[in-house]
Amino acid sequence: MDYFLELFLGGLTRGSIYALIALGYTMVYGIIELINFAHGEIYMIGAFTALIAASVLAIMGFGPVPILFLAMLLAILYSCAYGYTLEKIAYKPLRHSNRLAPLISAIGMSIFFQNYVLLAQTSDFLPFPSLLPEVPFLEPYAYIIRSSEIFIILTTLVVMVLLSLLIRFTRIGKAMRATAQDRTMAMLLGVDVNRVISVTFVIGSAMAAIGGVLIASHIGQINFYIGFIAGIKAFTAAVLGGIGSIPGAVLGSLVLGWTESFATGYISSDYEDVFAFGFLVLILIFRPAGLLGKTAAQKV
Amino acid sequence: MKKRHGGKKFECIPGRMAALLSSAIFTATILTGQALAADPIKIGVAGAHSGDLASYGLPSVKATELVIKAKNAAGGIQGRPIQLLIQDDACKPEMAVNAATKLVADGAQAILGHICSGATNAALGIYKDARLVVISPSATNPPLTQSGLNPNFFRTIASDDAQARMEVDFALNHLKLKKIAVIHDKGDYGKGLAEFAKSFLEATPGTQVVLFEGVTPGAVDYSAVVQKIRKSGAEAVIFGGYHPEASKIVTQMRKKGMKTPFISDDGVKDETFIKVAGKYAEGVYATGPKDTSKNPLTIQAIADHKKTYGEEPGAFFLNAYAAAQALVNAIEKAGSTDYDKIVTALRTVPVETPLGKITFDDRGDAIGVGFxxxxxxxxxYVELK
Structure with a gap:
């Protein structure tokens, strides 16, 4: 039973990690039906910014908690700037072209960002400081769940709730929903669609940055390539849950996390990815739109 | 394609002809350099001297030349000068067979080579029939010595499974542990080592491989595998792979409060591993190439190379240097070029080389070379003696 609990919590942590990145994919897709393949790289840039910020702040003599918050704030700001610029440079000019064009552009930006960080920073793995505090009274239970894992799960929960509230109750949230439903109609009714899209990218990037900081400090190392694998998995999770759906992204991520964790724990980690993607195929056979995705009627 | 040796002209002549031609030129220069007083001892040097892998083979030629030149300057072996017969196999088995036939026909009395395992394996039968001793500085394929089919074969490099052998011996004999988890990264290198380790463990009675698993490189989190190691009751973990995964696994194990010894390979014996894993790297074991850089013979061999050829030596230089020394020493101690006497000398008379003092075991692997x-x-990283 202990073992089951350990795997369950491990899968939950892994799923929460995926969810923070998957939310960005699903939001962008919901609004402009674009799969933003450079999203994983925004996550990686967030982690790098936090590493640089944390190193500088540590030299300046800040304590661990201010470092965590300041580094995370800087990472969010920096990633948001990248996300905003990315959309303006790579996607906006292509908005009215063939659907494949922005997709190619996204892949190109992903490669560009990886190589940019590779050249500007290093190709080596870098140690990432453990920014998340270890809570002393939880230490005896560390073999089941570490405090950093609890921190990741809680953060994902909070981010998800805030995001749902934002979309449900604010003006910009309403505008986002309107744009997602019918961009042309929203435009006719006076919604500033360009602004909505920019805000979507900024919010998605902010979440990716939070994810980057938490995960890097959980694992303890980063390099320029981490965004790619995390991005692929998060994208899978978003599709699994129903791309375009916010609760779907979170549910898909958790399901993916648990699938991997239990497959490793009870069968073999050699086939971890086989189970993850096999499960994706199964879900898509029975629910082509994903777990919570709506089968949208074709717009005629 | 990059060609270091030969250039375009050689390409239009068939390979064998080119090899013949170059060896003829070489023989001529050696002969004019030496007084024709005594019957020379002929040592064949075969390996990749052209093509993509020439950079693996040419340093061995240079190493042999340096050793032989020094020996000849000191009067040769019992007054007889040593003559080199050089043959190119371009690392191709079919060319290696031709090279071997040619060397045997030219009257070579011992062979230094070949460079690539495949080429070596192809040529060995011919040398065995001709009763010639062969020492390779670089062929690492385990069956070459372990199959027992090649009693004439020796090598001055550790075989591919040497690291796995060492890790297993260390866990069983030094740490006295019986239940081992073997983890790898599913790559050629990591999985290969892990499989060797597994087979060595299974061949040892009383030991148990409690877990044999591959992890996905680059995954965001290895907690499930770490939990599995814990549940398996492993007393030690042997990991085959590189440092990014190793540091993640070790860090997660230690953070989960596991103190299980972690034993790995030269993919982990890297400064980056210590830098990334930080305090969690403490106590981790890893095999790595033996440090020979402080050996005075190494320093001298490299200085000689720089003086003669004006550049730093290339791949397998020291292994080839040691092989040439071992061969010359064995012929000298045997007092003749008789096959059985040379083999006995190689196995029994130790020789000082840049790789340390070496002799060969019954299978033909150099004792004390490698990791x-x-x-x-x-x-x-501190070398454990």
């Missing part, structure tokens, strides 16, 4: 066990102590 050492290192442990992270206070943030640096």
């Amino acid at each position: 050492s066990m290192y442990q992270v102590q206070n943030g640096v």
Whole structure:
């Protein structure tokens, strides 16, 4: 039973990690039906910014908690700037072209960002400081769940709730929903669609940055390539849950996390990815739109 | 395609002709350099001297030349000068067979080579029939010595499974542990080592491989595998792979409060591992190439190379240097070029080389060559004696 609990919590942590990145994919897709393949790289840039910020702040003599918050704030700001610029440079000019064009552009930006960080920073793995505090009274239970894992799960929960509230109750949230439903109609009714899209990218990037900081400090190392694998998995999770759906992204991520964790724990980690993607195929056979995705009627 | 040796002209002549031609030129220069007083001892040097892998083969030629030149300057072996017969196999088995036939026909009395395992394996039968001793500086394929089919074959490099052998011996004999988890990264290198380790463990009675698993490189989190190691009751973990995964696994194990010894390979024996895993790297064991850089013979051999050829030596230079020394020493101690006497001398008479003092075991592997066990102590890898 202990073992089951350990795997369950491990899968939950892994799923929460995926969810923070998957939310960005699903939001962008919901609004402009674009799969933003450079999203994983925004996550990686967030982690790098936090590493640089944390190193500088540590030299300046800040304590661990201010470092965590300041580094995370800087990472969010920096990633948001990248996300905003990315959309303006790579996607906006292509908005009215063939659907494949922005997709190619996204892949190109992903490669560009990886190589940019590779050249500007290093190709080596870098140690990432453990920014998340270890809570002393939880230490005896560390073999089941570490405090950093609890921190990741809680953060994902909070981010998800805030995001749902934002979309449900604010003006910009309403505008986002309107744009997602019918961009042309929203435009006719006076919604500033360009602004909505920019805000979507900024919010998605902010979440990716939070994810980057938490995960890097959980694992303890980063390099320029981490965004790619995390991005692929998060994208899978978003599709699994129903791309375009916010609760779907979170549910898909958790399901993916648990699938991997239990497959490793009870069968073999050699086939971890086989189970993850096999499960994706199964879900898509029975629910082509994903777990919570709506089968949208074709717009005629 | 990059060609270091030969250039375009050689390409239009068939390979064998080119090899013949170059060896003829070489023989001529050696002969004019030496007084024709005594019947020379002929040593064949075969390996990749052209093509993509020439950079693996040419340093061995240079190493042999340096050793032989020094020996000839000191009067040769019992007054007889040593003559080199050089043959190119371009690392191709079919060319290696031709090269071997040619060397045998030219009257070579011992062979230094070949370079690539495949080429070596193809040529060995011919040398065996001709009763010639062969020493390779670089063929690492385990069956070459372990199959027992090649009693005439020796090598001055550790075989591919040497690290796995060392890790297993260390866990069983030094740490006295019986239940081992073997983890790898599913790559050629990591999985290959892990499979060797597994087969060695299974061949040892009383030991148990409690877990054999591959992890996905680059995954965001290895907690499930770490939990599995814990549940398996492993007393030690042997990991085949590189440092990014190793540091993630070790860090997660230690953070989960597991103190299980972690033993790995030279993919982990890297400063980056210590830098990334930080305090969690402490106590980790890893095998790595034996440090020979402080050996005075190494320093001298490299200085000789720089003086003669004006550049730093290339791949397998020291292994070839040691092989040439071992061969010359064995012929000298045997007092003749008789096959059985040379073999006995190689196995029994130790020789000082840049790789240390070496003899060969019954299978033909050099004893004391190759890898050492290192442990992270206070943030640096320390060689365990």
